[in-house]
Each structure stands twice: as C-alpha cells, then as structure tokens.
Amino acid sequence: DILSTAQECSIYESIELGGIDAVELQNILQKVIRDFKSAYALFRGLTDDITNEYNAEFPNAYKTFRKIVFTGDERVATILRRFLQPCYSHAKTANIDNIYRASRIIPNYSSTAWLLSMPKLISHYRWVNQLRQRVNSQIEPLRTIDIKIEDNECYKRILEQERNIQMRLDNFIENLNQQWIDLFQNGSLLHLNEPILRKVNEYYTVNIKPELATALHEVMRLYQIPNLILSPEIEEFYQQIDRFQQQFIDLDYITKSYRHIYDNVSLIEYPLIREELATIANDLDKASTIITLNIDTDPTDFIRRLRTTIHDFEARFFKSKSNLDDIQKILQTYLKTALYSRGETRQDPLLIVYEKENKVLKRNNELRDAGLRLQDILKQSKWLLKADADADIWKAYVDYVDEMIIESLYEIIDYNLNYLLEESDSTLNKRPLFEVELILDDLDLRFNPTLEFGSANGLYDIVDTLIGNIFRQAAMIPRLAEHSGQKHYQNDLEGMKALNDRRLKIMERLRDTMKEANDWKEDVNEYAYLWLDDRKEHMRQFLLYGRALEENEIENRELIIETPPSLVQFQNQIDLFQSIYSDIDSWNQTFLFNSWLRVDARPIKRQLLNLVNKWINLYKNYLIDHVTVSLNELELFIKHASDMLQRQVRSDDLKSLIEMMTFLSQVRTRQEYTDDMAEPIKDIIELLKSYAYEVPQTIYAMLDELPEKWIIIKKMAAKMKQYIAPLQANQIVNIRNQIIDMEKKQQEIRERFLRDAPFTYDTKEPYVGKIIENNLFF
Structure with a gap:
C-alpha cells in the first residue's frame, strides 16, 4: 500500500498549472508534494525491527503517512475544483479522460465510465447520440446501395424499426428533459434566496450550496447540447451565470x-x-444575513463596493506593517541595472527593444512602488520622530532626503545613457545593437521598423522613446518635498547639461547610420520590376510579339507585327532570370552599418528569390503545359478516333454517315499539325531537362506510342473513306429523288389551292361548305 501510494503521488510532480491563480495553486501543490515526501521519508529513519509487536514506531509512522496522504488528496481535489471552476464551457474539462489516461491514475478508463461521471441528463443525451450513430452506421449503407430494394419487405421493415427507435429516443430525451427542468425549478433556484456568506467562528466563507454549484455546472453544460429546449426560468438563470461567477x-x-x-x-x-x-x-454581517444571490435583487454593487473597500484597506494595512529599509538602499537596486540591455540568449545579442513596453511598465511599477515606500518611510519617520509636518526643521530634513534622491536618480540615468553611448561607439564595440528588416510590403520596399525620419514607430522614434523612458523614470517617484511645488524629479534631471549632451550625441549617431542604410536600400530598389511588372501581361506580350513591349509601343500595339517566340527565346528569358537569381542568392544574410545597426536581409532576399522563381516558372510552366496539353489532346483524339472509325455505317443511316464524314474531315484537318508535332515537343523536353526538370515517364511513353497510333488512325480513316464512298453516292441519289418528289407535291398543293381556295372576297360562310366537305387543309 505504501509503495503503490508513493507511485501514484509521484505523478503530482509532473503537474503544471496555468491561469490567473496558477502561482497560488502551484504553491499549494508543491506544499502537498513536500509534505508527502517528508511523511514517506519517515520510513527510512526507522531503526528497530518493524516485526516487533512492541515497536510502535512503524504503526505511528504509517498513521501519519495515511493522514498526510488523505489531506494531500483533499488539497489536490480543491486545486482541481478551483482550476476548473472558472470554465464557462466544456473546453478544459473535455480532455480530463485523456489526462487520466496519460497519467495512469485510472487505467483502462472507458467512454462508458466517462458518461457515468457526467450529470444524468447530459450523460443520457450523449448516450442517445452514440446509439443514434450506431443505428445510422447500419442504415446508411442500405440507403446508398446501388441495387433497387425500396419495394423489399425486409428493407421496409428495417426502416420502420429504425424510425421507431428514433422516435423512442426522442421521447426518452424529452421526458428526461422535463424531469430535470422540474427538479431544477423546485430545487436549485431556491438556493439563490440564501445569504451569500456564512459566518464560521470569527471568519466568513462563501455560502455556495453543492446543489447550486452542480446546477451552475449543469446549465453551462446543457447549453452545449444542440436543439435542447429549456424553460424561461432556466434561460434567465443562464443569463446570470457570468454575474454569479x-x-x-x-x-x-x-x-x-x-x-x-x-x-x-x-x-x-x-x-x-x-x-x-x-x-x-x-x-x-449583512452579507451573511440578508444579502442573497436572488436574480431579482442583484447584489453586484454591494459586492463590488465591499471588495473595493477591503482591497484598499488591506493594501494600506499591510504596507503599514512593512519594515522598509532606508532610501538609499531602495534606489541602489537600479544604480547598475540598465533599463534596456542586450539579451543573453544569443551569440550576438541585440538591445532588447521588442519588450520595451513590458520592461518600461515593469520598471515604472517598481519605481512607483519605491516612491510609495519612500513616502511610507518618511511618514513612519515622522511618526517615530513625533514631528510636526509644518515645522521648519522637518522641512529641512525633507529637503536633505530630496537631494539624496536626486543624486541617486542622476546616477541611474547617467548609467543608462553611457551604456547606449558605449554600445553605439564603433571604436569600442563591434557587435550590432539594433536590427531592422528590409521587407517587401504591398509592393513597397521598406525597413521594419522604418528608417524614415519623423515616422511614427520608426527606429528614430523608438530610440527617442527609449531615451525618453530613461528620463521618465524620475517621474515615477513622487516628490517627497511637497513644499517645493514639484510633483516629481524629472524636470530637475532634464535640466542637467551633462545628461542632455549625452542624449544629443546618441541621436546624432543614429541619424548618420540611418542615412547609410537608406542608401543601400536604393540599390536594392533596382529590382523593383520583379514585383511591379504584371507577369500575366508580360507573358501575353511575349507570346504575341516574342518580347515585352515598351511603354510607347503599348499605345500603338496594333502597328506591331505579331511574331510568336521561338524556343530559343524562351531559353534566353529563363537564362536571364537564372542569372538574376544567382546574383541575389550571393547576397549576405545581414548587412552592418557603423558596426551597431544590422539590417536583416533574409526577408527581402527570400522574397526576391521567390519572385525570380515565379518569373522562371512562368516560362517553364508554359512549356510544360504546352507539352502536356498537346500530348493529352492528341491521345484523347486518337482514342475518340479509334472508337469512331470502328463503328458500322449502314446505307440507310444518314445520321451516322454524316457524323462519319464530319469526323474524317477533322482527321484530315489536324493531319499536317500532328505529323510535325513530335520533334518540337522533344526539343522542349530537352530544354526542360537542361534546367533540372524531371519529365514524367508518362510523357516519354506517350511520345513513343502516339505516333504509331496516329499512323494507325490515318490508315483506318483511309479505309473508312473508301468504305463510305458508295454510301455517299447512294445518299446523293436519294436526296435528289426526295427533292423531285417534294417539288411535285408542292405543285399539286398549289393547283388544289387555286381551285378550291376557301377565302375569296364574296365568301359569306368561310368555315362551312367546301372546307368541311372536302376536309381541305385539315
């Protein structure tokens, strides 16, 4: 039992918690682990024989061990409850099964056991969904089968059974929903009328009934279930969950x-x-007697006011209890600690400016706290000295303390400015201090951060902000000498000439370095055509004229003769961009200016290489598509031709004869192009292979097979032409005979109409008479 318990409790050492209360919960967990190790270590110190019935050390140690283990389990349960309680959804708790599997706390934990751990309604609903999935998995194959079995009695019986099952499941869930709703209304809502706090001895605890906590959890889980209808009371209760939380x-x-x-x-x-x-x-006391969580009487304002009051009181009370050191010791913490410094995780660490807001916020908060501590010390000193705040001797003492603070702040700011000066001096330092990236952003070549003067969030603005934050440290400490009329110490320090001279020198070095970097960017901008030119339009012009047109030629393009490009021209264009690729690829990864500003060229280098590859692939893909499309089109035509030429054409089937004559015309039309297409395609393939393009084996197979198949098609077409020649002659004769018969019939109808026409100028009853008698024209 001791060894198995020790093995299970060892899992606690691998648990790491996150969230708002993570530090507090992790400390509790660490205390549980320490207590367990201490209890377990008691067995190592036993010196007597544990089998001796008169020896009470082992039973006592075992009792202590079990007590600590049970206490630790309760604390771990409390940690899990507090950690999972703020969850508004099932997002965190959904993976508890996997957590238990990974930690082997509950071996062979099945999905059924997980359902048993859920609330009744939710577990039943999920069970019904699983059952429906099982039923559907058996029915769906029958519905999608190709054989027509709709009239089969067995099939109908199966569908009827499936509908009965679904109906019973719907009724089951509906009844269960109603039972839960009735139970919730009669039970959980009543707990909202109880006081929000409970007094235990001299202390107070939150008065949350287990039934109310369970109801909160179930309502949140219920809203994750689709198509579930709840009562208006529960809807209103759900709207208040955030407030309760x-x-x-x-x-x-x-x-x-x-x-x-x-x-x-x-x-x-x-x-x-x-x-x-x-x-x-x-x-x-009010909260433990009359204030409740009732939805109609919202106690939020009361709770917030009470929290604000006790928070303020607690902060002031424990500050008054702090045993603070004197003023110089408080400020000595920052004397040799730069606000901005190099990182320590890389071989060439840069100045950490990407965390500048966090660093400044942290330092300012630290200085604000230091200022509050200085004021507390001063007040404590006044109290200890029983001094009168209006006495001149006390004001002189405060002025003396004020001068000490100004001297300490001067040393802090001076240390920070000297740090930047030394690190930006090319004679003293060879490591980069700042780094920017050159990137292509929305067809615009720019630095990130920008090196434009006067630009917000640019490097110049960043460095100016860094120096301003260094001086602004003095504004974080309130002025102790209130009678001086100053709120803080920043104005005194900004007026010191030595500090201002260092500030101007840093900014002058920055301007010179930014100018050199911008000059280099202009050299890179020579490749602007790679991202500014339209590749589709370029290829269209190239295919029409064999080259890209100049701006003045585009307006008069109708005057330019279309000359499609040759394969040599394609090769020249690919070689041109290949050379550009090699030039860009030979660039260094970074460029250094004045030894302390580094430009990371990897982004722009990567972007330019990708653009050049797109230009190269523009030509390659066209050739590849040309080969593939040509061969595939020929293969499809040959397959279609083979089917067409194997058809039997009867002498009395005029439609089939016309289709065959049309198809023979198509064969004759593409014969000249197809006979000469093999060699150009082979030349294109050889060119692509020279650029390390791996031609698929199917292309080679098609080049070997299609010419032979085409020869066979031409022979079949010739035979078919001979075969249908007599049929064509017969159809010509038939058509002529039909024309003659048609002309005779038209003549007869004309003579009959002239003889028996029903409509004349003196006809009184045009719809009676000859029309009816002779059934004329009907």
Whole structure:
C-alpha cells in the first residue's frame, strides 16, 4: 500500500498549472508534494525491527503517512475544483479522460465510465447520440446501395424499426428533459434566496450550496447540447451565470482578505484600524444575513463596493506593517541595472527593444512602488520622530532626503545613457545593437521598423522613446518635498547639461547610420520590376510579339507585327532570370552599418528569390503545359478516333454517315499539325531537362506510342473513306429523288389551292361548305 501510494503521488510532480491563480495553486501543490515526501521519508529513519509487536514506531509512522496522504488528496481535489471552476464551457474539462489516461491514475478508463461521471441528463443525451450513430452506421449503407430494394419487405421493415427507435429516443430525451427542468425549478433556484456568506467562528466563507454549484455546472453544460429546449426560468438563470461567477470570485477574495487582515492584526495596530474594520465587519454581517444571490435583487454593487473597500484597506494595512529599509538602499537596486540591455540568449545579442513596453511598465511599477515606500518611510519617520509636518526643521530634513534622491536618480540615468553611448561607439564595440528588416510590403520596399525620419514607430522614434523612458523614470517617484511645488524629479534631471549632451550625441549617431542604410536600400530598389511588372501581361506580350513591349509601343500595339517566340527565346528569358537569381542568392544574410545597426536581409532576399522563381516558372510552366496539353489532346483524339472509325455505317443511316464524314474531315484537318508535332515537343523536353526538370515517364511513353497510333488512325480513316464512298453516292441519289418528289407535291398543293381556295372576297360562310366537305387543309 505504501509503495503503490508513493507511485501514484509521484505523478503530482509532473503537474503544471496555468491561469490567473496558477502561482497560488502551484504553491499549494508543491506544499502537498513536500509534505508527502517528508511523511514517506519517515520510513527510512526507522531503526528497530518493524516485526516487533512492541515497536510502535512503524504503526505511528504509517498513521501519519495515511493522514498526510488523505489531506494531500483533499488539497489536490480543491486545486482541481478551483482550476476548473472558472470554465464557462466544456473546453478544459473535455480532455480530463485523456489526462487520466496519460497519467495512469485510472487505467483502462472507458467512454462508458466517462458518461457515468457526467450529470444524468447530459450523460443520457450523449448516450442517445452514440446509439443514434450506431443505428445510422447500419442504415446508411442500405440507403446508398446501388441495387433497387425500396419495394423489399425486409428493407421496409428495417426502416420502420429504425424510425421507431428514433422516435423512442426522442421521447426518452424529452421526458428526461422535463424531469430535470422540474427538479431544477423546485430545487436549485431556491438556493439563490440564501445569504451569500456564512459566518464560521470569527471568519466568513462563501455560502455556495453543492446543489447550486452542480446546477451552475449543469446549465453551462446543457447549453452545449444542440436543439435542447429549456424553460424561461432556466434561460434567465443562464443569463446570470457570468454575474454569479464574478460574484463568487469577488466573495472569495473578500473572505480571504478579511481572514488575512483578521489573522495578522496585532494589539497595537487594532485600535488604529478598529473603525474601518468594524465597518467592513458590518457589511460582512449583512452579507451573511440578508444579502442573497436572488436574480431579482442583484447584489453586484454591494459586492463590488465591499471588495473595493477591503482591497484598499488591506493594501494600506499591510504596507503599514512593512519594515522598509532606508532610501538609499531602495534606489541602489537600479544604480547598475540598465533599463534596456542586450539579451543573453544569443551569440550576438541585440538591445532588447521588442519588450520595451513590458520592461518600461515593469520598471515604472517598481519605481512607483519605491516612491510609495519612500513616502511610507518618511511618514513612519515622522511618526517615530513625533514631528510636526509644518515645522521648519522637518522641512529641512525633507529637503536633505530630496537631494539624496536626486543624486541617486542622476546616477541611474547617467548609467543608462553611457551604456547606449558605449554600445553605439564603433571604436569600442563591434557587435550590432539594433536590427531592422528590409521587407517587401504591398509592393513597397521598406525597413521594419522604418528608417524614415519623423515616422511614427520608426527606429528614430523608438530610440527617442527609449531615451525618453530613461528620463521618465524620475517621474515615477513622487516628490517627497511637497513644499517645493514639484510633483516629481524629472524636470530637475532634464535640466542637467551633462545628461542632455549625452542624449544629443546618441541621436546624432543614429541619424548618420540611418542615412547609410537608406542608401543601400536604393540599390536594392533596382529590382523593383520583379514585383511591379504584371507577369500575366508580360507573358501575353511575349507570346504575341516574342518580347515585352515598351511603354510607347503599348499605345500603338496594333502597328506591331505579331511574331510568336521561338524556343530559343524562351531559353534566353529563363537564362536571364537564372542569372538574376544567382546574383541575389550571393547576397549576405545581414548587412552592418557603423558596426551597431544590422539590417536583416533574409526577408527581402527570400522574397526576391521567390519572385525570380515565379518569373522562371512562368516560362517553364508554359512549356510544360504546352507539352502536356498537346500530348493529352492528341491521345484523347486518337482514342475518340479509334472508337469512331470502328463503328458500322449502314446505307440507310444518314445520321451516322454524316457524323462519319464530319469526323474524317477533322482527321484530315489536324493531319499536317500532328505529323510535325513530335520533334518540337522533344526539343522542349530537352530544354526542360537542361534546367533540372524531371519529365514524367508518362510523357516519354506517350511520345513513343502516339505516333504509331496516329499512323494507325490515318490508315483506318483511309479505309473508312473508301468504305463510305458508295454510301455517299447512294445518299446523293436519294436526296435528289426526295427533292423531285417534294417539288411535285408542292405543285399539286398549289393547283388544289387555286381551285378550291376557301377565302375569296364574296365568301359569306368561310368555315362551312367546301372546307368541311372536302376536309381541305385539315
């Protein structure tokens, strides 16, 4: 039992938590691990024989071990509850099964067991979905089968059974939904009328009933189930879940803060905080007696006000308890620590500016805290000295402390500026300090960050902001000498000539270096045609005229003679871009200016090489497509021709005869082109092979087979032509006879109409008479 327990508890060492409360929860988990190791280590120190019935060391150690293990399990359960409680969805809890499998806490844990751990309605609904999937997996193959079995009695019986099952499952879920809704309305909603806090001895705890916590969890899980109809009360309850969640968090914070204050207050401090503590206690008493979570009476404002009050009181109270050091020791922390420094993770670390906002925010918060601590020390000193704030002797003491702070801040800013000057001095430093990228962005070649003067978020603006943040450190500490009329120390330090001279020198070096980098960018801009020219239009002009047209030729292109390009011209264009590719590929990865500004050329180099490849592939792909399309078209035509020429044409089938004559005309039309297409295609393939293009074996096979098949098609066409020649002659005779018969019939109808025409100028009854008697024209 001891060894198996030790093996299971060892899993806790591999658990890592994240989120807002991660630090606190991780500390609790580490304490559980330490307690377990201490209990387990007791067995190593046993010196007597554990089989001796009179030896009580082992039973006592075992009892202690079991007690610590059970306590640790409860703490781990609490950690998991707090960690998963803020989840508004099933996103985190959905993977618990996989977590248990990976950690082997529950071996052979099946999906059925997972359903048993869910709320009843959700588990039943998921079970019904699984059952429906199983039924559908058996029915769908029958519905998609090619054989017509719709009239089969067995098939109809199976479908009827499937419909009955689906109907029963629907009724089952509907009844279960109604039972859960009735139970929820009669049970869970009633707990909202109980006080939000519960008093235990001198402390307070959040009054959350297990049934209410379960209801909150189930309602959130229910809304993940599609097509589920819930009552209006539950809908209204669901709309309040976010509020409940925030209120529980606030209440948890309030109760813990109050316990923290109550446990740490001393007899000396208690009279000082008695009035505020009593006010807070009164509010907590209200929360434990009359304030509820009822939806109609929203206690959010009360909870927020109470949290704000206790938060402010707790912060002030524990600051007053802090035993702070003197002023010089507080500021010494920043004397030899640059606000911006090189990284330590790379061989050529740059100045860390990508984290400048976080670093400045962190440093400013640290200095603000230091300023508050300085004020607290001063107030504490006044209290210790029982000084009068209006006395001149106290003001002189404050002025002396003020001068100490100015000297310390001068050393801090001076150290930071000297650091930048030394690192940007090409005679002292050969490592880059800043880095920018040259990129192609939306057809615009630019640096990232930009090196344009006066541009927001450019390198010049970044460096100016860095220096401004260095000086702005002095503004984070409030002025201790309030009678001086100054709020902080920044104005005093900005007026010092030595610091301003260093600032101007840094910016002058930056301007010179930016100019050199911009000159190099103009050289790269010579390749602008690679991304500005339209490749489709370029290829269209190349295919029409064998070259790209000049701007003045585009307006008069109708006057230019179309001369399709030869294969040699394709080769020249590919070779031209191949040479451009080699030139760009030979560039260095980075370029260094004045030894401290590095330009990362990898992005623009990669982009230009990709563009050149697109230009090369533009010509290659055209040749490849030409070969592939030509051979595939010929292969399809040969296959179609083979089918057509094997048809039997009867003498009385005029339609088949016309189709065959049309197809023979198509064979004769493409005969000249097809007879001469093999050699040009072979030349194109040889050219592509010279550029390391691997021609598919199917192309070679088609080049070997198609010419022979084409010869066979031509022979078959010649035989067919001879075969249908007599049929053509017979059809010509038939057509002539039909024309003669048609002319005779037209003549008869004309004579009959002239003789028996029903409509004349003196006809009174045109629809009676000869028309009816002779059935004329009907």
